[in-house]
Amino acid sequence: MREEQPPYKSSSVYNELRFEGKFCDAIIKVEDVEFPVHKIILCNCTPYFRALFTSWSDPDKQVFNIPGLSPEMMALIIDFAYTGSVSVTEENAVELLMAADQLNVMDIVKICSDFVGEQLCAENCVGIWQFTKVHLSPELRAKAFHYIISNFEQVVLQEEFLQLTVEELDDILERDDLNVQCESTAYEALIKWISHVPAEREQHLIALLSKVSAERYQPETNQWSLIASMHEQRSDASCTTLHSRIYICGGFNGNECLQTAECYNPETDQWTMISPMNSRRRGIGVIAYADHVFAVGGFDGNRRLRTAEAYNPQTNTWNLVSSMLTRRSNFGIEVINNRLFAVGGFNGFTTTFNVEYYDASTNRWFKACDMGIFRSALSCCVVSGHPNLSDYTIPRDSLTCLNVPEEAAEST
Incomplete structure (x- = not known):
């Protein structure tokens, strides 16, 4: 068993008030168990609760249902928010890590990761x-x-x-x-x-x-x-094929996120550096679409991105296209029926289940039917013989159109 304390400690006074039920301004409900809490304490613990209390819910809302984790794990996370301590054991380490990852409690994620890492062996x-x-x-x-x-x-x-x-x-x-x-x-x-x-x-x-x-x-x-080696070492990159060439873009070289890209010609067994992208991107989505190589989303070292850009092999240039509706990295990307789909991923706060698609003919992104499960670091594929795309897209005439100033439409 391990008990850890991060660099900060919450006041014991707040914890006493919590147990006494005094000055609590929210109730966290998991299954049928309710936890009276102080919003300010949970906001200090994780940006998930800050977003939940300030952006995702009505200001007057007091009861917040949290799906996807057990009351026992929620109790440990709330205790951690108030005390700065958590008890990690072989029995709860994995489940606690999952719950902490869902709520973006990175201190607990690290504590559990370190604990599980010490248990590594050939069998597990x-x-x-x-x-x-x-x-x-x-x-x-x-x-x-x-x-x-x-x-x-x-x-x-x-x-x-x-x-x-x-x-x-x-x-x-x-x-x-x-x-x-x-x-x-x-x-x-x-x-x-x-x-x-x-x-x-x-x-x-x-x-x-x-x-x-x-x-x-x-x-x-x-x-x-x-075969020839690439010009740069890279992990967390993404690649695609277009016109019998392999294009690999972005990634991480061990020190920084990359904006470089290169092209492999199997006939000459040569890699060629192409023009760099406009942004550094790891956890990027890359796919061939409309005779271009599209580089979408990712992480630039500071934040998840909404931006997307398209590479024209004829001119060796990257051009920005409309940004996604949602920031995301480590998501699935695929093209079906001449539409580019971005699926799931990580938005900087939590794993997401949101899906959207891009139409090159209009240079616009549209909402699609969300998945039923939060997914990140996923892959997508197109299965032929199932022409049911309309089941997963929202008719455009049913969506509210928003006029977004160009300067706000995307710098990120």
């Missing part, structure tokens, strides 16, 4: 890494991933390894620092993963083989060959 590192894709904890995610890379030969022997998604296995195999005694280990691990569910996974064999030792596989000649 994959599950913890997967967990941090949904519940943002960059430090824990990096620590779990480093453990997987450093102890890959032991991790492969565990049941959790077989539960990796194709995208996750791709991320692992492409690492130059993957710790294996010989290259055949990575190949054998890949075959083991595919053999676990061959009917579903055989289709990914060629794509994943191309990531082993950063080599490209030519099925016609049954040969492997190394």
